[in-house]
Amino acid sequence: MRFFKEIAGSRPRALLLDYDGTLAPFRVERDQAVVDPSLCNSLEGICRSGRTRVVVISGRALRDLIPLLQLDPLPELWGCHGWERQLPNGEYCEPELTPTVTRALEQAGRWMQSAGLNGRCERKPASIALHWRGLDEDSITRLRARVRAAWEPLAREPEVELHEFDGGLELQAAGRDKGYAVAQILRELPHNAVVAYAGDDYTDEDAFKTLSGRGLSILVRPEYRETAAELWLRPPEEWAGFLNAWMVADREGE
Ligand SMILES: [Mg+2]
Known part of the structure; x- marks a missing residue:
């Protein structure tokens, strides 16, 4: 895939990820929706390498998301569809509601x-x-x-x-969505950064649209649906393969 040739170079890179349905299979017991075992190794490897800025962007409240992630150190997190943000150094921005x-x-x-x-x-x-x-x-x-x-x-x-x-x-x-989070991250990234966003839900469409022209948007979903995403990957195999290829590209750059 040509995309991974871009990653394998020395350009800065960012991987933006939705949580439920993308990293974690759906569970009726929402407090038990942990990361799919077939994704764990790659996700941990990418986070550990430090070569990719990893950001998880979820509709969940961060207080619910953090115990499920089981990543150490924690990457940057956005919760409540762009209303909450926690940086890797632990700095937390809470929503200011009217x-x-x-x-x-x-x-x-x-x-x-x-x-x-x-x-x-x-x-x-x-x-x-x-x-x-x-x-x-x-x-x-x-x-x-x-x-x-x-x-x-x-x-x-x-x-x-x-x-x-x-x-x-x-x-x-009103006024924030996952596209807001992506726009903020894009403003902070160097202009030559390689960026991808993966999500499964309707709420990820705002992120796909915001990323258009600046990065690769990926719909992760067993069945195809109308989407603004450029690429459709089925979980778990195709999607796990993508994350694994990202991890390998990170390693090759070391
Ligand atoms: Mg989702």
Whole structure:
């Protein structure tokens, strides 16, 4: 692959990675979604080499993501779709929410509690998510309609937005997404840097679009879907092969 010839040179490089569905297979028990064993070696090798700037960009809250990653040292992390950031030196940037957003998220949370949906609810620093993974299609349709009816009025505020992801619905502070995180990282990288971003979800499309013209975007997904990504790799084999080739290119540059 021509891409790895570029990596094998001395140009600076960055590998930007989504977590759930990309590094970690989906689990209904979300707190047990650890990195796929077939990816662990390559991921650790790339992180250890220090030749690639590795960044994990997730919709999860960082407090939930960090225990699952099991990487030492931790790479740069972005959580809550661009609202949280933690640098490799541990410096943490927390979301600064307006009172309107805080109120909307609290209200959405209270409604979930009164509806008996706490078990499917994830409260994060800049959003609240409903998870329906594991339910049958009919139950998902009913649940989606019920929660949408309660959350859509809250999303009428311009500072709040409602979006669907693969496995649920999320009400979040508007103005940031994974594309925001990618744009920030691109601004910090030298202009000749080799960059790739891999993700599986609709929320990764913002990142794919932002990277367009500056790097390689990769959809990691068992089935193809309409996407702005340039490359489609099936997990685990094709995707594991890509990460392994990256690790080898890193080593060859040593
Ligand atoms: Mg994902």
